Amino acid sequence: MPSYVIVGASRGLGYEWLRFLSQDPANTVVGLARTPEAVESQLVADEITNVRIIKADMLDHKSLTVAAGEVSKITNKSLDHLIVNGAYLGLDASFITPTEFVGQEDLLRKEFINNLDVNVIGVIYSINAFLPLIRKGKTKKITVMSTGLADLELAQKTNIAFSVLYSSTKAATNIVVAKYAAELRGEGIILLALSPGVVDTATKPREFTRLETLES
Template sequence: MPISYAVVGASRGIGLEYVRQLATHPDAVVFAIVRNKKGSFHLAAAVANLKNVHVFEADVVDHASMERAAKEVAAISGGKLDVLILNAGRMSGEAVWKGFKDYPNMDALDADCIDAFKINALGVVHGITAFLPLLRAGPTKKIAVLGTDGAIPNTVYALGLPDLSAYSMSKAAAMLATAKWALQLKDEGFTVVTLAPGLVDTTDTVGTSGDPTVKKILQDIDKNHPAFVLETPEQSVKVQLKIVDSLKPADNGGHFRSHPGNQA
């Protein structure tokens, strides 16, 4: 029996690597959901000759587009989906590293936080809502939402991470949204979890030439902070997929880390 996976936010970074690794399984059918198909050139190159990958467009802040994508998936999968990987996140670029002190005024801070909240937090609610009928129709009923220990208050305090404010606040809300869904779907046999991928260098798939500035920031964190171990998307997703494969209903509501020692 083929296993169907939808990866939301698959154009680059960790989402792209999920598609790459899943596509190597002969039994997997992979639905890669991207904001902009034409602009997803890293994905296009990776899946050019693959028959088990289908690419559809949707933006997690635009619910109508998510419902459209779910319908397109259903048309191929016979109305079912086994595993939903909600990876889309507003995370790239230097601006994501801002702390409260780094905004010119409160209006700018509000606008940035609201934008982050719409993608990172409400995007989880939109994504699960759109694909729920397909997941309910399938036997597997797994949802993994990409989270981060950088949104856990004790960890933020212990590691001394005052910045990444809009990102961390919105990811904290995403993890609560995931917990709410886990409770809501528990009696239907779902397994809904947060999966923290560790500190992953996804800068090589930013644009055509990567993002050397953020790469340097990540390498400095890796060098100066023993709690963080910088990994490649390949290394991180390999472990993440082992976790996804092993998930069972008793894990519902859990917070999983691809590497226990890695705090990102």
């Protein structure tokens, strides 16, 4: 009976992971969210009954450690799959090019820190919290959601100059995943930074229109 934990499961891709994985009754599926009540209400509306939601915040390593303890009780002290989906996009600065931050230096610093906290440090917090359970799992897989925007070649080919902060911190995420893979390879633990492509989630229509550039 494979076990899954999705970090950042409240909406978008994270909730879709819950919905998809719950279709197999053999799976044990647990989602982490800052506001479990909202996710639980959506699960009820979607008539999904075999998913558990635990409160946790990617920026709070203590809450992740507590959540891992709760998961341990559900999964017999092991975990097969950890999916780190949570991310910070920050639409206020997402479509600003590097030179357009002139005169907006305070926004640059604030939003860069917000992106870094979730997209890099939060990923490390999440993996470290659940690694003891992964080590005892059968499959031993950790998937971190990334983005094609972090690809240097894509930026050069498409001339996409916006998404400076999200792209750069997600590029850092990719390196973090590679470093974990290098450290844990000898233990049979598999790590993957996965780009889902352009996905129509809760992004505002104006912003999604600009993202359609990536599909051309």
